Amino acid sequence: MNxxxxxxxxxxxxxxxxxxxxxxxxxxxxxxxxxxxTRRIVLGxxxxxxxxxxxxxxxxxxxxxxxxxxxxxxGLLPLALGLKAAWQTWQSHRAGDGHEEEAQARExxxxxxxxxAVTFAxxxxxxxxxxxxxxxxxxxxxxxxxxVFLALVAVWCFAGRYFATRPVIAKALAxxxxxxxxLVLIAIGLLILIEGGAFGL
Numbered sequence: 381m382n383x384x385x386x387x388x389x390x391x392x393x394x395x396x397x398x399x400x401x402x403x404x405x406x407x408x409x410x411x412x413x414x415x416x417x418t419r420r421i422v423l424g425x426x427x428x429x430x431x432x433x434x435x436x437x438x439x440x441x442x443x444x445x446x447x448x449x450x451x452x453x454x455g456l457l458p459l460a461l462g463l464k465a466a467w468q469t470w471q472s473h474r475a476g477d478g479h480e481e482e483a484q485a486r487e488x489x490x491x492x493x494x495x496x497a498v499t500f501a502x503x504x505x506x507x508x509x510x511x512x513x514x515x516x517x518x519x520x521x522x523x524x525x526x527x528v529f530l531a532l533v534a535v536w537c538f539a540g541r542y543f544a545t546r547p548v549i550a551k552a553l554a555x556x557x558x559x560x561x562x563l564v565l566i567a568i569g570l571l572i573l574i575e576g577g578a579f580g581l
Contacts, residue, residue: 382524385517385521385524385525386524386528389524389525389528389529390528390532392509392510392513392525393528393529393532394532396503396506396509396510397503397506397532397536399502399568400425400499400502400503400536400540401536401539401540401543402564403498403499403502403540403564403565403568404421404425404536404537404539404540404541404544405540405541405543405544405549405553406544406553406557406560406561406564407421407424407489407490407495407540407561408421408540408541408543408544408545409544409550409553409554409557409561410489410490410557410558410561411489411490412489412544412545412550412553412554414489417489417490418541420489420490420491420492420495421489421490421492421495421537421540422534422537423492423495424490424491424492424493424494424495424496424499425495425496425499425533425536425537426530426533427492427493427495427496427499428495428496428497428498428499428500428503429499429500429503429529429530429533430530431496431500432499432500432503432504432506432507432510433510433526433529433530435507436506436507436510436511436514437514437522437526439507439511439514440510440511440512440514440515440522451504451505451507451508451576452572452573452575452576452577452578453573453576453578454500454501454504454572455501455568455569455570455571455572455573455576455578456501456569456573457497457498457500457501457569458497458498458501458502458565458566458568458569458572459565459566459568459569459570459573460569461494461497461498461565461569462561462562462563462564462565462566462567462568462569463562463566465558465561465562465565466562466563466566469558469559469562472558498565498568501568501569501572502568502572504572505572505575505576510525513525
């Protein structure tokens with residue numbers, strides 16, 4: 381393996397996915413105390429990123445599963461999940477703290493599909509960056525990029541969990557995470573929609 385390509389792949393992943401650490405930290409905070417929540421979040425992150433890779437690789441070979449005009453509308457996924465989370469938080473607040481704890485216990489943290497949907501939607505614009513890189517890298521180079529990217533997904537998950545479990549950050553997320561997560565998801569959704577010009581915005 382060429383160390384130069386590995387370095388380029390690591391740099392490209394870091395630049396295009398830096399915001400994922402914040403989202404992962406919020407997901408890990410939401411899943412704190414729930415059995416198997418770490419496994420579900422990591423699985424969801426891998427599912428979402430594998431979908432990004434699959435679309436980018438297919439597009440590099442000339443197949444277009446996701447038309448460019450459709451990319452901005454991926455913002456509807458985190459927007460919908462953020463609104464749903466905000467609604468649940470509001471309902472829990474109205475019902476009182478006891479009901480909120482009961483609802484959290486029942487939910488058991490974020491589902492793999494919810495994490496995957498947010499990861500894919502948030503990385504939709506990454507596809508446009510990856511496609512020309514993959515197309516010029518050739519099959520061997522593309523394989524290196526894919527292996528490095530998938531290895532770094534694990535590093536990103538570890539970093540997100542690490543930040544979510546630091547005492548100061550964990551305390552802040554435990555207090556404000558149920559408000560921050562919906563706000564971040566709604567902001568990501570709106571940003572994707574507005575930047576992509578969806579609905580003529």
